[in-house]
Amino acid sequence: MRKLLLLFVAFHVSAICLAQVKVQYLQTENAVNPICIDALNPRFSWQLDAGDKRGVMQTAYELKVSSAKGKHEAWKTGKVSSDQSMYIIYKGEPLASGQKYIWQVRVWDNAGKASAWSEPASFGMGMLNAADWKAKWITPGFVEDSVNRPSPLFRKGFSLNKKVASAMVYITSHGLYEAQINGKRVGDAFLTPGWTTYNKRLQYQAYDVTGLLQPGANAVGATLGSGWYRGHIGFSNQKNYYGKDIALLLQLEVTYTDGSTETIVSDESWKSSTGPVRFAEIYAGATIDNRMQVKNWSTAAFDDKSWSGVMVKDYTKNTLVATVNEPVRKHETFKPVKIFKTPKGEEVIDFGQNLVGWVQMKVSGNAGDTIRLSHAEILDKPGNFYTDNLRAARAQDIYVLKGGGEETFEPQFTWQGFRYIKVEGYKKDLNAADFTAIALYSDMKPTGTFTSSNDMINKLQHNIQWGQKGNFLDVPTDCPQRDERLGWTGDAQVFSRTATYNMNVHNFFAKWLKDVAADQYKSGSVPHVIPDVLGNDKNESGGSTGWADVSVIVPWNMYVAYGDKQILENQYSSMKAWVKYMENHSKNDLWNTGGHFGDWLFYSVNDDTDGSSAITSKYLIAQCFFAHSTQLVINTAKVLGNKQDEDYYTALLARIKKAFVNEYVTPNGLISSDTQTAYVLALEFDMLPENLRQQASDRLANNIRRYGNHLTTGFLGTPYLCHVLSRFNHVDVAYRLLLQDTYPSWLYPVKMGATTIWERWDGIRPDGSLETPTMNSYNHYAYGAIGDWMYRVVAGIDTKEEGPGYKQIIIKPTPGGNMTNIEADYNTTYGKVSSHWKIDGGNLLMHVEIPANTTATVYIPAANATGITEKGVALSSAPGVTMANESATGYVAVNVGSGVYDFSTAKP
Missing domain, CATH: 1.50.10.10 (Glycosyltransferase)
Incomplete structure (x- = not known):
């Protein structure tokens, strides 16, 4: 039995020694596999996974980039002696517009061991020159209702006569847009193209739409809203700040399996009309009339002979830039926590959380029935629906039913901040199952x-x-x-x-x-x-x-x-x-x-x-x-x-x-x-x-x-x-x-x-x-x-400015305030950092986690090192822990590398 145990221990130690560091979470321009960037020299970053092994650092890396098309090698660094794993600048041959590239990296650690090559990561190049845009700016061909400005619909039918290998669509607009191909929504982003200084920088988005295309007849379409571009914005009832027009620019790039390509663009051949979105303003809300619904308008089978044409405009393309930030997407959903009548007799739904987004509503009724959803953050002192603090913002969505069965409504091209909604025109008892609040915000990853x-x-x-x-x-x-x-x-x-x-x-x-x-x-x-x-x-x-x-x-x-x-x-x-x-x-x-x-x-x-x-x-x-x-x-x-x-x-x-x-x-x-x-x-x-x-x-x-x-x-x-x-x-x-x-x-x-x-x-x-x-x-x-x-202070997670981005980490918790337990975890660019502290009887326990390829100075609240242990071992004997030159009153400072550490000391 003892021999078996010794063999097991020897095998376990050997496995640890032979374990290779793993390269993971590859990013190009701070994004995982971005499909559209316009940085001519993009930057590459990655993380190292060393498990719980202590003190792991990168000492060298090798990176290679090749085009996805033809597997042509665009850049290979060879072995570079460096601990840099963030923002490695591309220095290969010029990258081409619209092309996809694959890259991989491997590293060497401070034990001299090389990792395996990482899993491939990718990035796609956008339109690097204004001349790459073959699409034309188009505006509606009909006379607009200049007061309500209902959202225009644009569409075009086209045929694909070969087998499609891949397809990308690039879209932007004056105003906001939502696009469809063959009756299905393009992407899951909202309020695109986002808000920038439009006259100097207008972002476009790219979408992989390979799965939305079909052999033979196809159709592409888009709905537009006024948004920030020409809607009411600011304090003085101003509108048309960036322009009076509303316009679409769309370019669909199709690559066939035989290597040939085809481009479908917005141009004078498109058609335009209006649909159910009769009004949409950011502050006011949206009016959607389902009686005006145009069934299957973005499918190939739709007959658009009665639609108007479009006008081609010579708006600039020189200000177009690829999207840098994460788009706005749907996130958490909330069901009603309470449905009640206020002292004034208002029918109100409480979602329990002040959020930003909108309410999805399911309802059935007769054609022409009109329902109003008003939004508020709080109730007043007597308990009535309160909107005075919204000032001139109407913050109301109006829905008109077409009748004939259950209908689902969501607003478009607007959003509201609210916890409560007031429901008017609903002809039956409010049912919690019919109302869902949906949170909208930029799709930033929680850290x-x-x-x-x-x-x-x-x-x-x-x-x-x-x-x-x-x-x-x-x-x-x-x-x-x-x-x-x-x-x-x-x-x-x-x-x-x-x-x-x-x-x-x-x-x-x-x-x-x-x-x-x-x-x-x-x-x-x-x-x-x-x-x-x-x-x-x-x-x-x-x-x-x-x-x-x-x-x-x-x-x-x-x-x-x-x-x-x-x-x-x-x-x-x-x-x-x-x-x-x-x-x-x-x-x-x-x-x-x-x-x-x-x-x-x-x-x-x-x-x-x-x-x-x-x-x-x-x-x-x-x-x-x-x-x-x-x-x-x-x-x-x-x-x-x-x-x-x-x-x-x-x-x-x-x-x-x-x-x-x-x-x-x-x-x-x-x-x-x-x-x-x-x-x-x-x-x-x-x-x-x-x-x-x-x-x-x-x-x-x-x-x-x-x-x-x-x-x-x-x-x-x-x-x-x-x-x-x-x-x-x-x-x-x-x-x-x-x-x-x-x-x-x-x-x-x-x-x-x-x-x-x-x-x-x-x-x-x-x-x-x-x-x-x-x-x-x-x-x-x-x-x-x-x-x-x-x-930074209570939990104590910080970075040294000489080692920014948590390359050189500070862990310096500050117990106090009768707190007995703090747990803070933070996903840095290098990986997870943890600082937990707990008062347990007469002891202070600290749990610290440091990612690979970083170092940390850990400040332990104690008068001196005597009595401090790490995983039960005296501090002086703890593996991977050394005394630091730094000092701070009331703390003992130690230096550590990657790994998980558990310190114990007498309660300060």
């Missing part, structure tokens, strides 16, 4: 989970995630329900780092940042919203501190989170232009001019005779952000190797900070605005001399106590509040703020039943009354920026 021993904190995390889902709908909107839904820059910048923990927002923000640069004014000022529908170069609507800084803060945050230097390269000119704008509008390096939103929606009281309102000087805030953006440009210049810029902005930063101290700080360290936000920004951005910082943080802590352990910060101070407190040894105060559940606090809305983050701390007041309806959103993610502190 992080955060759970704790505190149920209220778990609900807060839920609300943060749902605030992000609802407002990350192709652009980062401020709110999804009222007559706004714009890409407000301030909201995006304060939440951007939190966003990276919840979902993979790499491509989402990379796309949006290109529009930030495209819409930036010639002066360097940045608009309040992106895409900019509020101003122009002659009438700038921008330049507000903390909002315009999005042009610097978000690129840097994306670089830190994903290690993607190209984002900095792409945005660098924009980043410098904004800093130059501030510099140009400063006098003696003090920026105290211009209009600013300031610490938006900070704590205030109606009667401020006692000075309770936390009013912070807008120019003080501006000077802090002037410094912060300058610092980030310095950081970027270092990354990009621009020493001249680094020196210039370093000198500028010193002058900015000197001007701040001279203008706003007394010799004893009192800041002229004695508010939480003033101290938070001054400390977070290192505006104060070293000798004044601790006393400033003490003033901050005392201020919080003065307000009964409540925060008073607004949009700009809140994201950094707990970070500053924990950095300057007031983590106990930070925890008190996090766990506070009376107004104003993060948990107050949770206690009041919120399922998303509110725009205002007191959207619903303690007495049940509502804040002013002119600006009171119940799905506004900005205050959800506390999620960053929860991940």
Whole structure:
């Protein structure tokens, strides 16, 4: 028996030693097998799977790329000595439009062992030149109803007389589109082509439609909606912002099995008409009349002789770009949790979650029966359906039945933010089975989970995630329900780092940042919203501190989170232009001019005779952000190797900070605005001399106590509040703020039943009354920026800036707040990182997981290493664990490589 056991152990050890690292999760331009990119030199990334083996690093790689057609080898690197597994730039022969390529990679680990070649990955090239577009822009050939603007239908029949090997269709539009081939929907994306700065950048999408084609007769069609392009958008009832037209551009590329090709394009041979979508606007909703349904209109058998022709237009194709970000898709569905009548007698359905999307309804009735679905986020104090906070947004879908059986309705070319719907015109009792709420948002992959021993904190995390889902709908909107839904820059910048923990927002923000640069004014000022529908170069609507800084803060945050230097390269000119704008509008390096939103929606009281309102000087805030953006440009210049810029902005930063101290700080360290936000920004951005910082943080802590352990910060101070407190040894105060559940606090809305983050701390007041309806959103993610502190400090998952993208990981949990258990997992670009901690009796247990090809510094809360064990072994003897040079008060720091680690120490 003993011999058998020894043989088993020997075999097991041998198997581990011989185990090869596996290459997985291959990506091209941050996407798995993208079918359409237009990067001339795409970048390749992969992950290493080493199981639970410790300390595995890549030491070399070999990568090969070949064309799918003909198996021609386009590039082969040979063996390259490098630990780089992210963003390897293609350096082979020129890639061709419309072609598909296959690539594989293998690696060598630090034990000298080579992996097997990875499974093949693929990518397809889009239209690399405007001349590749053979399609023509077409518009309806009939006279449009200029008021309701019903959605036009376009169609064309065509024949395929050979066997099809593959087919791709490329589509874009002025307005929104949904396409069909042979009566079946093309793709599962919605609100395409998405929202960009249309006059400078218009995205197109590509779809593999091989399975939708058939031998012989076929048909292709598309329905269009006004969308952002010409629909009502912004505050002043404006429409036709980008143009009055609605137009389609479609190109179908067919490859036959014999190698020949055929192209079907939108041109003068197409036909046009209208169908059941009689009206569709983003704010107002949709009107769908099933009596106008055109059966089988996108099939080959349909007779379109009565349809109108189309008009060909010479609209530009030079602004067309392949889609970078994930499209909007359907996600979670919700059934009614309650059906009831309000005190006013309204029939209302509660779906239990404030979400963004629409309701699918099944109904039967007579031809002409009309049903209205109105949408609301909350009920008022008496319990009635409440829509005053939607302002001018009607947010109502109207359905007209054709009769003759059960009908299913969903709106098109619109969406709503809601938890409740009011149903009017329904001629029978409401049945929960007939109503389904469907969530829509950009198809970003979830990356992080955060759970704790505190149920209220778990609900807060839920609300943060749902605030992000609802407002990350192709652009980062401020709110999804009222007559706004714009890409407000301030909201995006304060939440951007939190966003990276919840979902993979790499491509989402990379796309949006290109529009930030495209819409930036010639002066360097940045608009309040992106895409900019509020101003122009002659009438700038921008330049507000903390909002315009999005042009610097978000690129840097994306670089830190994903290690993607190209984002900095792409945005660098924009980043410098904004800093130059501030510099140009400063006098003696003090920026105290211009209009600013300031610490938006900070704590205030109606009667401020006692000075309770936390009013912070807008120019003080501006000077802090002037410094912060300058610092980030310095950081970027270092990354990009621009020493001249680094020196210039370093000198500028010193002058900015000197001007701040001279203008706003007394010799004893009192800041002229004695508010939480003033101290938070001054400390977070290192505006104060070293000798004044601790006393400033003490003033901050005392201020919080003065307000009964409540925060008073607004949009700009809140994201950094707990970070500053924990950095300057007031983590106990930070925890008190996090766990506070009376107004104003993060948990107050949770206690009041919120399922998303509110725009205002007191959207619903303690007495049940509502804040002013002119600006009171119940799905506004900005205050959800506390999620960053929860991940980075409470759980302790972070990345070193010198090893961005979690190449060099920090695990530094911060127990406190009577929490007994925290579990945070985060899927980084290299793989899963876990940081779990648990108070078990008198011990603190830490579970840490580090992915292959990375290293980590783990900070264990303990006074010294004595008594710390790893999987029951003394720390000094634990395999793969070495003492680190770093130090932090109250922690023992160790260095580890990949693997799973379980530390135990006495409860701190």
